[in-house]
Amino acid sequence: MSQWLEDVIAHAEQPASNELAATWLAEQRNSSLKKLKEQKWPTRRTEAWANTSLVSVESRNAKPTPANITSWDKPAIPGLDSIDIYFVGGQLKTDLSTFTLPEGLSIYTLQDEKAEAVAASRFAQIKPERHIFGLINDAIANSGVVIDVAENAIIDTPIRLIHLANDGVENHSRVLVNVAKHAKVTIIEHGVGEEDSVNTSMSEFDVADNATLYHYRFALFTQKALHVGGCHFQVGASSYINSTIVAFGSDLSKLNIDVNYTGEHSNVDINAMYLLAEGEAFDLQSTIEHAVPNGTSNEKVHGIIGDRARANFGGRIHIHRDAQKTLAQLNNRNLLLSRRALINTKPELEIYADDVRCAHGATIAEIDDESLYYLLTRGIPRSQALIMLNFGFIQELINDIEIDPIRAWLTDMLSTRFKSMEVS
Amino acid sequence: MVNMLSIKNLHAGIEEKNILKGLDLTINPGEVHAIMGPNGAGKSTLGYVLSGRDGYEVTEGEATLNGQDLLDMEIEERAVAGLFLAFQYPVEIPGVSNMVFMKESVNAARIARGQEEYTAGEFLKLAKEACKQVQLPLDFLKRGVNEGFSGGEKKRNEIMQMILLQPSICFLDETDSGLDVDALKTVADGVNSQRSPERSFVVVTHYQRLLDYIKPDFVHILADGKIIKSGDASLALKIENEGYGFLGLNYVEEKA
Numbered sequence: 001m002s003q004w005l006e007d008v009i010a011h012a013e014q015p016a017s018n019e020l021a022a023t024w025l026a027e028q029r030n031s032s033l034k035k036l037k038e039q040k041w042p043t044r045r046t047e048a049w050a051n052t053s054l055v056s057v058e059s060r061n062a063k064p065t066p067a068n069i070t071s072w073d074k075p076a077i078p079g080l081d082s083i084d085i086y087f088v089g090g091q092l093k094t095d096l097s098t099f100t101l102p103e104g105l106s107i108y109t110l111q112d113e114k115a116e117a118v119a120a121s122r123f124a125q126i127k128p129e130r131h132i133f134g135l136i137n138d139a140i141a142n143s144g145v146v147i148d149v150a151e152n153a154i155i156d157t158p159i160r161l162i163h164l165a166n167d168g169v170e171n172h173s174r175v176l177v178n179v180a181k182h183a184k185v186t187i188i189e190h191g192v193g194e195e196d197s198v199n200t201s202m203s204e205f206d207v208a209d210n211a212t213l214y215h216y217r218f219a220l221f222t223q224k225a226l227h228v229g230g231c232h233f234q235v236g237a238s239s240y241i242n243s244t245i246v247a248f249g250s251d252l253s254k255l256n257i258d259v260n261y262t263g264e265h266s267n268v269d270i271n272a273m274y275l276l277a278e279g280e281a282f283d284l285q286s287t288i289e290h291a292v293p294n295g296t297s298n299e300k301v302h303g304i305i306g307d308r309a310r311a312n313f314g315g316r317i318h319i320h321r322d323a324q325k326t327l328a329q330l331n332n333r334n335l336l337l338s339r340r341a342l343i344n345t346k347p348e349l350e351i352y353a354d355d356v357r358c359a360h361g362a363t364i365a366e367i368d369d370e371s372l373y374y375l376l377t378r379g380i381p382r383s384q385a386l387i388m389l390n391f392g393f394i395q396e397l398i399n400d401i402e403i404d405p406i407r408a409w410l411t412d413m414l415s416t417r418f419k420s421m422e423v424s
Numbered sequence: 425m426v427n428m429l430s431i432k433n434l435h436a437g438i439e440e441k442n443i444l445k446g447l448d449l450t451i452n453p454g455e456v457h458a459i460m461g462p463n464g465a466g467k468s469t470l471g472y473v474l475s476g477r478d479g480y481e482v483t484e485g486e487a488t489l490n491g492q493d494l495l496d497m498e499i500e501e502r503a504v505a506g507l508f509l510a511f512q513y514p515v516e517i518p519g520v521s522n523m524v525f526m527k528e529s530v531n532a533a534r535i536a537r538g539q540e541e542y543t544a545g546e547f548l549k550l551a552k553e554a555c556k557q558v559q560l561p562l563d564f565l566k567r568g569v570n571e572g573f574s575g576g577e578k579k580r581n582e583i584m585q586m587i588l589l590q591p592s593i594c595f596l597d598e599t600d601s602g603l604d605v606d607a608l609k610t611v612a613d614g615v616n617s618q619r620s621p622e623r624s625f626v627v628v629t630h631y632q633r634l635l636d637y638i639k640p641d642f643v644h645i646l647a648d649g650k651i652i653k654s655g656d657a658s659l660a661l662k663i664e665n666e667g668y669g670f671l672g673l674n675y676v677e678e679k680a
């Protein structure tokens with residue numbers, strides 16, 4: 001058992017923590033708390049945690065009561081015009097009432113009774129129950145928003161949810177997004193932290209028929225900022241989801257992605273990249289449930305692992321018996337920059353339908369000699385050519401990003417990080 | 425006067441296989457030399473050996489560029505010294521933008537010459553001009569190097585690099601193959617625009633057609649790893665009409 005989990009459960013059981021919650025939320029919390037109490041704290045023998053240790057979190061004292069932090073950094077994405085919402089130290093810091101939102105877009109706090117119509121049937125229902133940190137977040141998340149995009153609403157301005165972890169605090173924030181039929185929205189989850197902290201940010205997305213979601217998750221947690229988060233998607237018919245994940249690593253950083261198809265002819269693209277330096281660790285687990293026919297998924301995961309860093313990737317594609325004509329692709333490519341760098345990769349294909357096309361694979365990349373030769377014949381110094389080619393591996397995925405300022409910002413930030421990894 | 429490129433008795437090969445077997449070639453500033461010859465004769469190999477590609481070993485002979493020992497230099501040093509190789513099959517490098525790639529190439533040469541590097545803005549202007557000159561749409565600058573380019577587009581991209589790099593000797597390996605009639609003219613115009621008394625060209629081709637546009641000063645036949653005949657532009661015409669038969673090449677036997 002873990003001291004931290006005991007504290008979390010004790011906190012969730014205090015009457016005070018529920019008094020603050022809206023009725024719909026209080027009910028969901030109680031239900032998740034019950035399930036949480038039935039779960040065992042994972043050990044290295046628990047399959048989902050076999051390669052990621054919880055030592056850094058299990059013996060600490062939990063601080064689930066939000067900290068009242070008054071000043072914080074604002075991570076900018078230059079040139080990006082977005083609706084920014086801050087979560088700092090477990091508190092929602094942005095006064096939602098100050099926004100003039102475009103028509104068709106509503107944003108509620110997690111405590112708002114008005115969110116009930118959207119949230120009561122979705123909160124904690126899209127996210128699979130097996131994630132223990134998901135249940136923890138259900139039970140204690142205080143800061144969060146419910147975003148509702150009405151039918152046919154095309155929201156051009158991205159909504160950016162910024163999760164910040166400061167020294168010693170915990171940040172349990174929660175996002176629920178409903179994208180109704182024929183609607184379109186862009187959601188950016190931007191998490192940053194390096195100081196000692198615990199972060200569980202969970203997000204759930206219900207993407208209805210003919211709707212479009214562009215999603216970004218930046219898990220830029222490093223050093224002592226512990227992070228176990230999740231992005232969980234439910235996809236209706238003829239809809240499209242495009243998700244870009246960017247992660248660094250810390251003493252503990254893990255992200256679960258779940259996609260569940262409920263309607264046919266939908267298409268999901270996931271591009272994930274991780275750049276791990278020094279002794280950083282990052283764990284990405286994705287599960288794609290092709291439960292209905294005619295779905296398409298394409299997941300590309302590219303990682304660069306330097307020094308003593310460790311990456312763990314599990315990509316499961318589950319094609320149910322009825323899911324004929326599924327087209328599923330999953331590719332994990334890794335570049336190891338040092339002998340001590342480590343990757344565990346496990347693409348898993350489980351197919352129960354017979355008329356499907358699937359491709360999956362994992363590779364440990366090496367520099368392509370012919371490409372290197374080409375760059376050298378143009379006079380580019382060898383050291384620089386190697387940087388260009390190695391980073392090209394990540395740049396490939398950055399180039400797919402739709403929003404120019406995000407592309408430019410990531411190119412800049414990731415290439416700077418990469419160059420510092422090369423020399424160390 | 426120092427020869428621009430001087431190759432003497434060059435023997436080279438890959439692993440155990442000898443490919444170049446005593447090749448001599450001298451090129452002076454401003455000259456255009458065409459090299460023709462049957463498939464597998466060693467034409468591309470000559471380009472690789474001159475550029476210093478890994479795996480190609482020189483067993484005998486010498487090559488100098490402006491009096492400097494070429495074979496002793498690193499690949500990137502040869503480029504900076506003024507050697508440019510347009511590839512028969514340019515490689516695709518997804519993830520490295522064509523623009524960044526060309527800017528880094530040009531700036532590498534500038535740094536070596538002690539010149540200021542171009543800023544992104546300055547280079548963009550030059551690149552756009554070069555791109556127009558080879559008639560590639562401007563979005564080709566943003567794409568990955570040769571990524572998804574058609575055969576002909578790759579060749580034009582090679583010529584664009586040549587225009588930007590301003591090398592002193594250009595080795596063009598079958599830059600004309602895979603080009604449609606208009607593209608052939610575009611590429612030839614691109615090459616002709618770069619002709620100058622200080623710059624020389626080696627044009628490897630199978631077709632006389634290209635030489636109608638790029639008038640060579642000399643034509644050489646490379647067969648079985650050697651230059652077996654040299655002449656003026658009329659030699660190319662003769663080959664176009666008669667094939668290599670008159671040189672007795674159909675009967676060349678592998679010597680032990």
Ligand SMILES: Nc1ncnc2c1ncn2[C@@H]1O[C@H](COP(=O)(O)OP(=O)(O)OP(=O)(O)O)[C@@H](O)[C@H]1O
Pocket residue numbers: 438441443461462463464465466467468469470512
């Ligand atoms: N890696 C290799 N291993 C073994 N033989 C090789 C290798 N590369 C080239 N060769 C051989 O060397 C010879 C010369 O090849 P090269 O590509 O230089 O010919 P070429 O004159 O350019 O022909 P083409 O007109 O078809 O382009 C050929 O017989 C070829 O098969």
Ligand SMILES: [Mg+2]
Pocket residue numbers: 467468469512597598
């Ligand atoms: Mg050839």
